[in-house]
Amino acid sequence: MEGLEMAGIERFGAGQAAQAAEVLARDGVIAFDRIFDPGLISRIGQELRRQVPGAFDEAARQPEDYLSVGDHRINGLVPIGRRLSGVLDLLLDPALETFFVGALGEGWVYESFGVISSFPGATLQHLHSDDNFLFEGSEHDGQLPAFALTIAIPLVEVNDVNGGTEFLIGTHREKKQQSYPGTAVSSPMQPGDCMIWDFMIRHRGRPNTSTAARPMLYITACRSFWTDSVNFRPNAQKLVIQPDLVWSLPPEKRRRLKRFKPMPGLGTGLRSVSRAVNWYAPGLHQGLMKLLRRRGSPR
Ligand SMILES: O=C(O)CCC(=O)C(=O)O
Known part of the structure; x- marks a missing residue:
């Protein structure tokens, strides 16, 4: 474990997706710099603010199927209608395709799409993994390749004031209760960046001490045998898309969205x-x- 205290979150460009997948397997988290057009992120953010004001203002209408994930923190699902069709350009980005094939294998699929926000006053979140090990309590804990990844795409700049997500690097490879000798690390993010982590790495949201919400698109990609039975209400519509947006895609892109439910x-x-x-x-x-x-x- 020596040296872990210095280890940060490695950052990659769009042309380094295969290498990023290898580092994800080792560290449990990576970030992509400017993988998306910040103008597109801004347009998606504006539309989301119109459709789901509660992701930007705690007192306004909340997203569908939203859950409280801590003090002044929400996580909710968002349907992808025509006015949010730009989201599909993010999800089907060629660099992400290469990255997910490397990290999750050829058959990977999207499982959910939504938004996560921390609001002013949000305190340090509890340390957690996004699910349990696949064969919880067995000798396989911490030994198996990733089965699901969380993708966070910030809609605003994320910094020390509004609080990014912090990680205990390498803890996806540890049995749950093991103590950790390192310190948690975080990394600032700009609109156009994204952070991706293994469901099993231990992490938490930092406090939001700013005066504005910190919304991020919040997405799950996974291997095709797995579904998320922990993070949503039973029967939640995890990936809702306007059908013609999906049917107009070429088959090699459409297959990544095969779990979609029609709007x-x-x-x-x-x-x-x-x-x-x-x-x-x-x-x-x-x-x-x-x-x-x-x-x-x-x-
Ligand atoms: O809001 C964040 O920075 C992370 C949130 C998170 O990890 C969660 O709610 O599972």
């Missing part, structure tokens, strides 16, 4: 009502269907 439109709404009526009042459902068929049939 509810009138058709999906009516189907859900119909399903509920069928479930609770099958007689009424049959009658209604007969009526609809009669009205719809040509005379």
Whole structure:
């Protein structure tokens, strides 16, 4: 463990994605510098502020399926509609593709998309991993390659005042209760950067002592056998996208979004009502269907 106290979060450019994946396996966390266009990040941030004001102002409407993840901290899911279509340019960025293939294997997929915010007054978060080891309590703890990664894309500058995320480097490779001789490390971030970590590394959000929210897009990518059963409410819609945005993608990109659920439109709404009526009042459902068929049939 010698030298760990000096170890920081290694930073990479877009052309170093394969190397970044190797360092992620070793350290448990990496950052990409300016991998995205800051103008695009700004446009996404503006649209998100309109759609989900609660990610920017604690008193306003919160994101869907949001959870409190600490004092003045929220994590919520956000549907990707047409006005947020730029998000797909981030998710399907070629450097991220290379990175995820290296870190999670050929079959990797996206599992969730949302936003995480700390608000003014947020205190130091509790130290945690984003899930348990796959075979919790077995000799495999800390031995297996990553099964899921968290991707944080800041929508504002992240610094010592509004509080970034800090990490105990290498703890994804340790049994849970082992003591840690190093100090937690963090790294400032600019819009256009992103930080990616192994679900198993121990980390926490730093206090937000500024007067503004610190929102970040918050995404999970994983191996195809795994789903997140810990961080959301049961039945949460973790990856909701306007369907034609997905269908218009080439197959090699679409497969990364294969877990998506369609954004509810009138058709999906009516189907859900119909399903509920069928479930609770099958007689009424049959009658209604007969009526609809009669009205719809040509005379
Ligand atoms: O807000 C942060 O900086 C990190 C949050 C986090 O790790 C979590 O809520 O799981």
